[in-house]
Amino acid sequence: MKLALIGVGQAGGKVVEALCEYEAKAGVDFVVDAMAVNTARADLAGLDRIPESRRVLIGQARVKGHGVGADNELGAEVAAEDADEVLSVVDQFRTHEVDAFLVVAGLGGGTGSGGAPVLARELRRLYTEPVYGLGILPGQDEGGIYTLNAARSFKTFVDEVDNLLVFDNDAWRQSGESVSGGFDRTNEELARRLGVLFSAGETNARGAVAESVVDASEIINTLAGGGVSTIGFASTAVNRPKRGLLSRLSKTADDETRDDGEAANRVSSLVRRATLGRLTLPCEVAGSERALLVLAGPPAEISRRGMERSRRWLEAETGSMEVRGGDYPMKSGHVAAVVLLAGVTDVPRVKELQRVAIEAQRDMHEKSATSSAKLQELLRSGSAEQDALEPLF
Ligand SMILES: Nc1nc2c(ncn2[C@@H]2O[C@H](COP(=O)(O)OP(=O)(O)OP(=O)(O)O)[C@@H](O)[C@H]2O)c(=O)[nH]1
Incomplete structure (x- = not known):
């Protein structure tokens, strides 16, 4: 699925860059274009990958490039006043290639939490492609103003996008680590999850043909209907003994069945770990409206039986009849499962924000x-x- 990325505020810009970095390192292709929007000149100057021409400083008349200082009403006002500057950069994107927009922002500060919903609304007004949000929730110890900003922005953002993917900083902090200390690591983790999900279906880079491809419409249909979504991920190394030609020719039917049985069990346990382990936004899996399962790895390891068994298991866990699945064949020493749970309802952190x-x-x-x-x-x-x-x- 091809995306246009718009990072709003400091966190938004950094996460967009982490996604571009994942794309470059993994040799995949799912980012059509990327830009950053900020009220602070210094934050824009700190970016590496997004070219100057794709960095937009908003609110100069009001805050002179110094940021809005966690005032999210001001963030929303300047985004509305300067939306045209942002949209004229989006206009230069190769939008005919874009399957969806992704507006990324930390919801605790002022620029991202105020500006992202405003810009998402403008994009939805002008483009027919879906506009998704990626909202990052602040750590609970970041202070009252951050929580209040997130509480205010969350509902508005959900209303203004076709679906809001959520990442909770609190759930991802390692013990003893400050919230900001681990951002590089958590941004990388987040980028890996989103990168595998969105580059599935764009398989040309790795050559293999999927038996059941995850194309853009599978992702769009899973996210359709709006609400809040979360992503689970698990991976495992596959160390198959390399077989020579002779031993491959002499492989018996029993060997084949045993290999497939192993691969099926591996897939099943991966999908369980991805679903029941740490989600980007921790929540009750039961009650999810829709789900999408992507299995990435060497084709021989993506067992059909394992995939079918896992889909049935996901249907039982979520209580949803809309569980989609597909493979993402690639040359790799690992098999990975990405589980997208869409329309989640039982989320303790969101209840707290409400x-x-x-x-x-x-x-x-x-x-x-x-x-x-x-x-x-x-x-x-x-x-x-x-x-x-x-x-x-
Ligand atoms: N996951 C993640 N969270 C971040 C990162 N940088 C900042 N945050 C979080 O995002 C929230 C908002 O911070 P910023 O993005 O710096 O704020 P802003 O939108 O630029 O707004 P102002 O600085 O008030 O103008 C805070 O809760 C931070 O904890 C990052 O690189 N990764």
Whole structure:
């Protein structure tokens, strides 16, 4: 599946670069074009892979290239004011090759959390291709403003995209590591998961032909219907003894059956590990609306039986009848399983964010109710009326 990548804010730009790096290292081809949008000049200057012509500084008139300082309302305002500058760069993309847009942002800061939903809305207005979001949730110890930004931005972002893929920084921190300390490592992990998923079907680079190809429409259909998605991944080395021509010719039917049995068991256990291990956004697997399973590796290791068994197992685990699957043949010493769970509903971290958002909204209502009650009271008493109105004139 061919993507146009738009990174908003610092995290957005860095994750987009990690995806481009994965593409280059793995020798695959799924990024049509990539750009970065920021309110901070320094963050744009820190990027390596995205060319200057694809870096857009927004909000210069308001913040002079110094960033919005975690103010996500300001982030949203400047993105709306300068959306045309971003869209004119997207206009130069080879959009006829693009299957979907992916707007990437950290939801804790100001630029990404405010700007990404605004830009996603504009892209959906102008293009017929789906616009997906990749939202990164802040660590819980990053401070109240980060959590509040994420709580506010999350729902808006879900509403503005065709599907929101989510990565929770908290779930990926290693013990003793600060949130920022492990970003390079976690960005690489995230890029690997997304890279395998989105480059499946774009198999020309590795030559092999898949028996059951994962084409762009499989991914689009899995993500259709909106909501929130999460990704699981597991891989294992395959050290098959190299057989000479003679031993290959003398291979018996029993050998074949044993080999396939081993490969099928390996696939089954990989898919379980991918699904029940660490997801990009930890959640209950049961209740997922749709799922897609991609098996990547040497064709001989991608067992049909294992794939079918795993799909049935995923149907039982998720309770969904919409479980798609396909292979991604490649020359490799590893077999990998990627499981995309779409439309997940039982997500503790999202429930927590919803609670924060509701409380913040209640606080705002209470404050405005108190001030309007105070104003009414003042307006009822004649002398106070003067006090209340005077400052306005
Ligand atoms: N996974 C991951 N998270 C990151 C990375 N960089 C920052 N974050 C997280 O993203 C959130 C937002 O940070 P930034 O992207 O720096 O903020 P911004 O959108 O540029 O907004 P402002 O700096 O307020 O203008 C924070 O919760 C960070 O923890 C990264 O490279 N990887």
